[in-house]
Amino acid sequence: MERYEYAMDxxxxxxxxxxxxxEVCGVVPVQMTYEDHQGKRHVLEYLVMGKGCQNG
Known part of the structure; x- marks a missing residue:
């Protein structure tokens, strides 16, 4: 597993x-699985804002 860092190629x-x-209010880690152009599989962990926050 790789952790995403800003400006990674x-x-x-x-x-x-x-x-x-x-469905949480806050920043949480998530993982995406993908293949590169050579067919090698990768798992990338990165941070996203949860969907549980309400405005107001």
Whole structure:
């Protein structure tokens, strides 16, 4: 598994599995599985904002 860092040079040819964003209020780690242009599979972990926050 690789952890995403800002400005990483990613070679994503095909997304195999993208994450469901959790129903939480806050930043959470998620994982995406993809193949590069050589057919090698990668799992990338990165941070997203959860869908559970309400405005106001």
């Amino acid at each position: 990613l070679d994503i040819a095909h997304v195999i599995k993208s994450p469901d964003i959790p």
